[in-house]
Amino acid sequence: MLQNCDARIYHRLLTIPGGKPVRYQAGDVICFQGRESCGVVVVSGADIKVQYISAAGRKYTIVQEDNYSGVLGEMELFSETSNHMLSVIAVNPVTGYQLSRAVMRDALVKMPDLALDFMTLMSNRYHSTVTQAMVNILYGLRFNALQRLVAQADAAGGEVFVISQEVEAERLGTSSRAYRRILKNLLDDGIVQRAGDGFRIANPEQARAELQI
Known part of the structure; x- marks a missing residue:
């Protein structure tokens, strides 16, 4: 279910030209931790899980979401290396709309309200990810x-x-x-x-x- 800035971002991104449709099968990696980001993927009704893989190869599932509609890969838009911080895996087949980093950055410059929503989204995701990671580590x-x-x-x-x-x-x-x-x-x-x-x-x-x- 779409909520708050995720909903606004989702609908706005679908109107941006220059993207391409993408499809992932169950088990496919949408965002691969450590690999260079190709941009963001806008999805609707997707069953996904977000994972962190430690240096020892241990997988931590940060969250698993069913019927998720929103944006994937937004955390890497402004990263110097542009490498994905986490992996996102399709639990079931997923269709989406991919926008490159260049197209996304240009859109954010031209639409300040979209940029503000993106900053809010990134802040919320960062807080959620760090909180879950700390719980796993401390307890x-x-x-x-x-x-x-x-x-x-x-x-x-x-x-x-x-x-x-x-x-x-x-x-x-x-x-x-x-x-x-x-x-x-x-x-x-x-x-x-x-x-x-x-x-x-x-x-x-x-x-x-x-x-x-």
Whole structure:
């Protein structure tokens, strides 16, 4: 769903001439961390995940968004090296409209209101990315895993929720084996309980006490 400056930017960019249609299949990398940016890609209804890859090759999924409409690759527009800071991967087939750095810069010079929206967007994205990265760094795996489980339980209204252990491990930048070990500990401690093919928070008070929320 489009909101705030993302919506304004999305609709304005589609009117800028000089772009080209692009299509990505599931698993394709739209923006490749460390590689030179070709510009921005405007997408609608895209299922994507944003990843950071450490020097050791470990993948941290910063966020995974379903039905995202907006701009990808905006952080590199004014970078001296123009290399992507993060990777963006298509979860399902994605179609978009690509605008080169030169075309985008020219448009921002000619449309100050669009430039202001872009600055707001970049600031919000930077804050979100750094916040998530700091959480992964400062807190242990058990804390981060439990925090995500509680959030998913809340989203399910306290009812049973289903997770992919592989996806959760990827989001937390750890191995599936390490994640399964943490999940087993939470099950053994009675904080989390299996419920058919899903899970539920069996002891919400203990879970929130551990998270201090």
